[in-house]
C-alpha cells in the first residue's frame with residue numbers, strides 16, 4: 304500500500320516512510336491511495352476471530368511488505384492484549400469499552416501499535432530512534448506507555464511543571480526503563496517549542512535520530528479501525544442495523560470507523576458527538592467548515608477547535624458534503640447536558656459514564672431508531688480518570704483501577720529543565 308499527502312495527492316510514500324515522517328513534508332496528512340475492500344470470506348469468518356487476529360487481517364493490507372506477516376502478527380498480539388468488550392447499558396444500547404489498556408484510555412490502542420511499528424523499523428535498520436513528545440497530560444502517558452520496554456526506541460517526554468494533574472504526572476514520571484520525563488519550567492507551549500526547535504537542529508538529528516509520535520501518525524489511526532470490526536463481531540448474530548456514536552475531538556477515532564465501513568464493514572451510520580467544540584457538527588449541519596479556538600469543557604480530551612483528522616474525512620468523501628451526511632450525523636452537548644446524562648444513566652442502570660462517553664451516549668439517543676437499529680457508543684476513558692467530575696455528579700465514590708492506583712504510589716523520577724533550548728540540547732547531547 305502506498306500513501307499520499309492530503310495536500311498533494313501526486314507524490315507516493317511507503318507505509319514505513321509515512322510512519323517515520325508522521326506528517327508529510329508539505330504538512331499534509333498521510334492517507335492510503337486506496338481503501339481495500341475486505342473479502343466475503345473474511346466477513347463470514349469475522350465472528351470467530353479474536354481481536355489480534357482481526358487486527359492482523361485488517362492491518363496487513365495497509366502495511367504491505369514493510370513489516371513481515373509473522374512480525375505483524377506478533378505486533379497485533381502484543382498491542383491488543385487487553386479486552387475491548389461490548390457491554391449492554393440499556394435496551395438497544397451498548398457501549399464499546401476502550402479503556403482497559405494500560406493508561407485507561409482508547410489512545411492506548413493507537414499509541415501501542417505505532418510504537419511497535421517504529422520499533423520494527425528501528426530493528427531492521429539497526430539504528431535506535433529517539434522520540435520527543437510534548438504533552439499537556441493525557442496523550443503523553445498513552446504514548447510513553449506504548450513505548451515502554453520497546454527495543455530500539457528512547458522516549459523523552461516534556462511536560463510543563465505544575466500544570467498536569469497529579470495522576471497524569473505520576474503516569475509520566477514513574478515508568479522508568481526507556482522512558483525519561485523532563486519537567487519544563489514553563490508552559491505546554493514552551494514544551495512544544497522546545498520539541499520543534501530540536502527537530503530543526505541538525506546536530507541533534509544526526510546524533511539521535513529524532514522521530515515524533517504525533518497524534519496524526521497513520522500508525523495511530525489504522526488500529527483505531529480494528530475495534531469496530533471486533534464490536535460488530537460481538538453483536539452477531541443480529542438482523543438489526545448498527546449505529547456507532549463516537550465522542551470526538553480530533554476525529555481520529557471516528558475516521559477509524561469510517562475506514563472500517565469503507566473496507567466493507569456493514570455499519571449503518573455514525574454519530575459524530577462533540578462538546579461545545581462543535582465545528583464538525585456545525586459542518587455537518589451547514590456544509591461550512593469554520594475552525595475556531597477551543598473552549599474548555601468537562602470532556603476536555605475533546606476540546607479541539609481545529610480537528611486534525613477533518614482533512615482525512617474530506618479525503619474519504621472527496622469533499623462531498625452530501626455524501627458525508629449519508630454516513631455521519633452530528634450532535635453536540637453542553638457540560639450541563641453531559642452531567643445530566645451521567646446522572647440519569649447511573650440512576651436508571653448503575654452504569655458509570657465518563658464525561659466523554661456521556662457525550663457519545665447523548666448523540667446516540669438523539670439518532671437511534673430502536674425499532675430496527677442497535678446502538679453502540681464508544682467509552683474512550685475509564686471514569687476514574689475523571690474522578691473528581693464523576694464523583695461530584697453521581698455523588699458516589701468510584702474505584703480507581705489497580706494499575707492506576709499502583710502508579711500513584713510509585714516514586715516520581717523526572718529531570719527539571721528550564722525552557723531555554725540550550726539547556727534542553729545540552730541534556731539531549733549528554734544522554735547518548
Ligand SMILES: *Cc1c(COP(=O)(O)O)cnc(C)c1O
Nearest residue numbers: 551552553554555556604683684
Ligand atoms: C483523545 C480522546 C477523545 C477524542 O478522540 P479523537 O480521536 O481525537 O476524536 C475522546 N475521549 C478521550 C477520553 C480521549 O482521550
